[in-house]
Amino acid sequence: MSSESITQQVPSMSRRSRWARVKKSMGEFSLSLYGWGGYFFLYLPIVILVIFSFNDSRSTAQWSGFTFDWYGEMIHDSQIILSLWNSLFVAVISTIISVVIGTLAAMAMERHVFRGKLLMDAVLYLPIIIPDIAMAIMLLIFFDISGIGFEPWKVSLFGIRLAVPYSVIISHVAFNISFVAIVVRARLAQMDRTLEEAAQDLYADTWQTFWKVTLPMMMPGIMGGALLAFTLSLDDFVITFFTSGAGFNTLPVRVFSMIKKGVTPKINAVSSLMLVFSLALIGISLLLRKGGDEEPTIGIGL
């Protein structure tokens, strides 16, 4: 009886595992399909946007013919180029600051129990909840009455003259801290705390534990938060408009102010150029990584 049951079981087992393999590869296939679909959705309007940067008319919505004119106009429009640099400058600086501050805050909020935590929770969510326009107006008034002002600092660094729009950077950091903190916190929440204990158990002091274990483990969260902050900062219009000093423009401020006269494909050209740049950066980093030795990649290595 027992031998019978064995002979019966063998084919059924293998059939089952073959079916499981089929199911698994089907699952993998549909997952891939889903992934590609997701990226198709994200890039669909971007493709349209790039196509219209070659449009032979002022319209960004009606195709008239092919031209490179807008790229020429863009290169000669020193104001647009300057505002693009300003955007990148503000986004990079405010991302760096908010990533550091936001990550520390996330660690405090996720890892510690202390009095006043609820208050800090509220303080951290508020910048996300507040309507843009209310935040913009309140910061504008605040910079005025506090005497902090708007006039960008003129700094000369290695012979390059920089105008540091501190009022804009301060404001961007004020909303970005929260976004970084939330993403990093989500990552920390599911991180195994015994990993840090293990490090401490293996003679790593608090600092070493942080640098060798906690930070690498938080990295996907930090990178996610940084990307989010950078993107929000790069695309912010309302708060930047109201908190910038006279003579300082970012690209979104320029573009939004074009609304009344019509946004031209010049902006598509600027956007396409940025797209090409970022895609090129990815390509280069991929090539470099392939060339380099097999360093452990932690989450997102930029």
Place this chain on the structure above:
Amino acid sequence: MSDGLAVELRQVVKRFGEVTAVESVSLQIQHGEFFSLLGPSGCGKTTTLRLIAGFEMPTSGDIIINGEMQGHLPPYQRPVNTVFQHYALFPHMTVAQNVAFGLEMKKVSKDEITRRVGEALELVHLGKMGSRRPKQLSGGQQQRVALARALVNRPKVLLLDEPLGALDLKLRKAMQGELKALQEQVGITFIYVTHDQEEALTMSDRIAVMSAGHVFQVGFPEDIYENPNTRFVADFIGETNFLHGTVHRRGPLAEIAIAENVILPARWASDELPAGSSATLSIRPEKILIASGDEKPPSDGEFVSVPGQVAEVVYLGTDTRYVVRIVDGVQTVVRVQNLEMGNKRFKVGDAVMLHWRVEHGRILKE
């Protein structure tokens, strides 16, 4: 190595807010000992281990490792290493990097690290796995990496927190033997936390049984099994029969009445109780002989004999399990090894006689 103890806990208390996790625990662990903390989950055994490791600081009491007071020393300054329940391997490092971590922190020279990491991996039979990621290993292999990562530092004491809990039964059995052999090979003191009494009994030199933050009994495995001093220990370790009753007569050999006319002699497990107070007689099923009414107990020693009626018979392969009713509402389990073929001597309803040696019965406080 008899100069002092490997680890000593003196009156250690740990509270988390209102909850007391460890209540006045004192332990003395010898050098080179395989010492187990055994108890059900939530009994405070893991907290005790974490107190020794330094992950938690005691609310009061002292922890002494290798003759040195630990006070509030952080984990990284204590001469102990831990093997965690879920291994806690660093996923962003290779196996070799994991094992080398502690040595790097101690600023050991590069050459020596390479050598010792190699040795440690050999020791756990993972010599060729150094460049893999923990995720690429099986559960048992990860377990060995965790062990190598701790042992490579040559700690005075190795703390193991249910290290085999996540493995399947077969692997666990194999690892038990390996772990014990390894401990004998390296000669390091092991403090081993487990809720599995069988695991504790097979591997340990000594066992501390814990419950609700207290240590109930510390002793050699056979001591704990044969001479449980509390009802909890008797119940937690192995199978046992509890016969409730009242103390009938005090004295070095007490008598307990479990029913009218059924008065059984037994030894005190701990302090004597006054006559008339309620108590429990504990007797292990395999210590009871089951016989027909006319059979006499062996003549070498003093036996307790009780008549009864078979209520249930279960054949278990190596042995047969009988449930015997002594009086209404009082039943005992008896296990008989199947030494011969077809050893089904009794059927349900048979009148039988139970015999056991007086010293095997122990009277416990209620």
Place this chain on the structure above:
Amino acid sequence: MKYKLTILFSALVVLGLVLTACGPKPEPAPAPAPEETEAPAATEAPVAEAVEPAKEIVFFNWSEYIDPEIYTLFEDETGIKVVEDNFSSNEEMLAKLQGGATGYALIVPSDYTVSIMKDEGMLAKLDHANIPNLGNLAEQFQNVPYDPGNEYCVPYQWGTTGIGYLDSEVDEPTSWAVFFDPDPTAPYYGRMTMLDDAREAFAAALVYLGYDINTTDEAQLEEAKELLIKAKAALAGYDSDIFEDLIASGENLMAHGWNGDFLVAQEENENVAYTIPQEGGVVWVDNVCIPISATPEQKAAGEMFIDFLLRPDIGAMLSDYNWYATPNAAAEANLDEEFLNDPAVYPPAEVLAKLQYIEPVGEAEAIYQRLWDEVKSAPTP
């Protein structure tokens, strides 16, 4: 303890803030409190006798509203560099200046916004001695109702609000009835937009009803509101930004909008046309002004730039670039005949007579906005 410190700290900051904000303002702030508005004339800047003009000024302007070549010419001539900042609506610019932004030498508000800023004491009086070209302005623009005598501002460009349409697809709309009494069988039904702007939309409805477009009579406004809600059924949507593109592309066939936008759209589609219905419409003027917060040096340089803009050649450059009518009579000599004769740019006198300015309505602003919110959130009938 740390917690208490934080509370204390924040309380201190807050206290300090409230004190600064509430306390009596010892010096005239850049944007004076409304109580001081009775005497706007008192805010005149000290007469600039020998003020050295600033070397660099910021011009707060609508985007793409000036030929950048003009900056180069001006800098070549005077050595003063003009940096441009942009805004996308009068309200945005107004809010930013009210909130305390400074550093702007020149701004470009529309007519009703000039009235508001004048009343709020936000504009500096122009020193006509520094603007000799002021006489180049056409007669009617030397005496605009919101600023007679060009005390505070100089008209920059002007235009009208009417209806743009695709004349290959639909007949010329002669009445606002196309919006307010729409024919469900007409091709344009469901393919029209109205401006997403409370005052402009109400102006269209009020003109159709024969009322003053600046009325504060609540019954009239209520009537206009009902009309606007009724019109919703025939609308594809409300749009102030790309209505002209939507006509040019053939998506929509008719749109309530500003003339210059439609003229630009003619470049894409020559069938785009513009008309002002028989009931009339809105006329508007954008103006260059100097905010009160400008320093004397900035003001001096700003006046030089205003004067430069009023030169005949420069005035023509503006209109050539913008496709909007120029208030500069002297510049007309430098403009194309075709442009000057285009009724969409320069409406004939009888049409001009039926156009009204949108004026600030004071407390009734809130009523307009409230009714507009009701229109927008009303379900489509």
Place this chain on the structure above:
Amino acid sequence: MQRLFARYPALRAWLLLLPAATWLFIFFIAPLFIVLVYSFLERGTYGGVVWQFSLENFRRTFDSLYFSTFLRSFYIAAVTTFICLLLGFPLAYYISTRPPQRRSTLILALMIPFWTNFLIRTYAWLTLLRTNTGLINVSLMSLGIIDKPLPLFGNDFAIILGLVYGWLPDMVLPIYATLERLDTSLLEAASDLYASSSKVFRRVIWPLSLPGVVAGSMLVFIPSLGAFVTPAILGGGKSLMIGNIISNQFLAAHDWPFGSALSFVMMAVMLLATLIYFRSTTSEERMQP
């Protein structure tokens, strides 16, 4: 130091929080009090405020017009969040199951579309969605699949599509950050034990990713609630969301105190909801021993 930390565990927390707390208290909470103070004042006729105490603004926020707009916005934001979760979770899962090198590229590729300009992106959608001349309707009609244009534009569908598009990465990023450490061997182990894939999902993947799901939902829900440009452009401006009403108070109605009061009421409601949501979803475990 170590002793100090051991004695006062909250000290370490506050040290970590110090930069964030300082920054936010000075540059956010302090300015926020301006809004609070303004909400109790009377409007200046053309913007700004008159220093006259008034509760009128708060009374007005409970007007049925504004209340129903709030409910509508809430509904749109909730649908947006739900769809983002539906689309974002598998996408995050897809990314997290790629080899490590591919993952970083994919995550970057997720964000790069958003380094173009918001307005331009929205106009690109317009090109696709327009009723009579949009690419989608035109192609479907020329292929003969439909004979009347689909209502893709100027309605809630278009608004929600625009919002989903704009905030999808905010959902994917936190979920990815939590899924990334998901052990593939864990999944294999689970499915080797003949657990059905739905069981693996319910028992293993979902609980692990929960913190990310919560964070992502917040990052999508809140900005969608306050959105005002997308409803204006893709929604055809034919309906209002609470973000439109608030920004109109500052930018069209010149009514700063009422705008402030509306902002405050909305923030209070949202904050309360957020805190409750977080408490209920993340307060388990924690009691380690």
